[in-house]
Amino acid sequence: MATFPRVLLLGLGAWGQTLFRLLADRGCQVHGWQRSQGPITKDMVDGIDLLVSALPIKAVRSQAIALEALGLAKSVICVSATKGLELSTAATAADIWQSLLPEHSLVVLSGPNLATEINQGLPAAAVVGGDLEVAASVQSLLGSSHFRIYTNPDLRGVEMGGIFKNVIAIACGVNDGLGLGVNARSALITRGLLELVRVGTHWGGTMPTFYGLSGLGDLLATCTSSLSRNYQVGWHLSQGKTIDAALDSIIGTAEGVNTALVLVDYAQTHQLPIPITAAVAAVICQTLTPTEAIAQLLERPFKPEVYQNVV
Numbered sequence: 001m002a003t004f005p006r007v008l009l010l011g012l013g014a015w016g017q018t019l020f021r022l023l024a025d026r027g028c029q030v031h032g033w034q035r036s037q038g039p040i041t042k043d044m045v046d047g048i049d050l051l052v053s054a055l056p057i058k059a060v061r062s063q064a065i066a067l068e069a070l071g072l073a074k075s076v077i078c079v080s081a082t083k084g085l086e087l088s089t090a091a092t093a094a095d096i097w098q099s100l101l102p103e104h105s106l107v108v109l110s111g112p113n114l115a116t117e118i119n120q121g122l123p124a125a126a127v128v129g130g131d132l133e134v135a136a137s138v139q140s141l142l143g144s145s146h147f148r149i150y151t152n153p154d155l156r157g158v159e160m161g162g163i164f165k166n167v168i169a170i171a172c173g174v175n176d177g178l179g180l181g182v183n184a185r186s187a188l189i190t191r192g193l194l195e196l197v198r199v200g201t202h203w204g205g206t207m208p209t210f211y212g213l214s215g216l217g218d219l220l221a222t223c224t225s226s227l228s229r230n231y232q233v234g235w236h237l238s239q240g241k242t243i244d245a246a247l248d249s250i251i252g253t254a255e256g257v258n259t260a261l262v263l264v265d266y267a268q269t270h271q272l273p274i275p276i277t278a279a280v281a282a283v284i285c286q287t288l289t290p291t292e293a294i295a296q297l298l299e300r301p302f303k304p305e306v307y308q309n310v311v
């Protein structure tokens with residue numbers, strides 16, 4: 001890669017602006033794009049080394065189609081920082097990029113990375129998932145003494161960790177909004193991790209990845225911080241708001257809402273038990289109140305804590 005790589009960064013929301021600063025601080029020539037500027041143009045993509053997407057999942061397909069039409073050079077490495085599932089197709093952002101730009105190297109960036117803290121200059125760690133050589137080049141480009149980056153060849157697992165934790169963060173926001181305490185929240189995080197392992201391994205990820213930064217790491221950050229928009233949505237739901245009112249009450253994207261609905265469908269199709277995720281989806285769809293959802297979780301039959309047979 002060039003000494004001062006040229007980067008096109010898509011999406012200038014909370015995470016896009018943060019990544020813009022991190023990349024610029026590392027000496028990259030960063031050009032940011034957001035939809036208010038109109039369509040992405042050929043001169044924006046000509047000569048770039050890296051494409052970084054910090055788009056919400058609902059925006060990924062349309063911009064990937066636009067880039068495909070612009071004939072993005074095959075040497076351009078794509079980095080996806082999106083943490084969501086597409087409602088209509090259940091695709092991840094990596095699925096979409098790989099289907100539309102199949103000849104490009106793609107890695108995913110994930111981990112416990114609340115943008116607000118990183119903007120305050122606080123230290124954080126993240127993981128780049130994908131081909132190890134490509135991941136290492138992104139690691140050396142983006143990593144610094146306050147943003148420590150690891151690599152992991154398990155792209156599917158790294159991406160799924162960041163996607164799934166948003167749903168459990170909604171559950172923890174509900175828990176805390178109802179005043180149910182730290183014990184109950186800890187149980188939700190721990191049993192939520194098990195749901196992630198179940199679905200994530202079925203999805204093609206490998207178990208150790210889910211105990212890493214993008215799984216357990218991001219669960220801990222998002223499920224315990226009121227900075228998380230997903231946690232905030234859960235908190236508003238606990239106060240009796242509808243999902244539309246809860247989303248209106250927060251600033252920014254909460255990917256966990258659509259993700260919960262997609263995961264429940266996926267789990268039903270493949271007969272994977274994910275009771276916490278199902279409870280979150282039921283509250284979102286207003287088939288259960290938050291209090292009823294918690295009661296339903298607690299009233300299930302007792303069972304062993306079978307970690308050796310989670311799948």
Ligand SMILES: NC(=O)c1ccc[n+]([C@@H]2O[C@H](COP(=O)([O-])OP(=O)(O)OC[C@H]3O[C@@H](n4cnc5c(N)ncnc54)[C@H](O)[C@@H]3O)[C@@H](O)[C@H]2O)c1
Binds near residue numbers: 251
């Ligand atoms: N905020 C964080 O701390 C953080 C950290 C890591 C990952 N992420 C992930 O990054 C993604 C973006 O999150 P964010 O926090 O920046 O969200 P955000 O809501 O702050 O910003 C989203 C941006 O996308 C734009 N957008 C919305 N719909 C669009 C469309 N159809 N076409 C083009 N642009 C569109 C919005 O105008 C906005 O600028 C999400 O998947 C999120 O899970 C966020």
Ligand SMILES: O=P(O)(O)OC[C@H](O)CO
Binds near residue numbers: 112
């Ligand atoms: O604000 P949230 O809930 O989207 O979480 C942001 C990041 O994903 C935390 O790592």
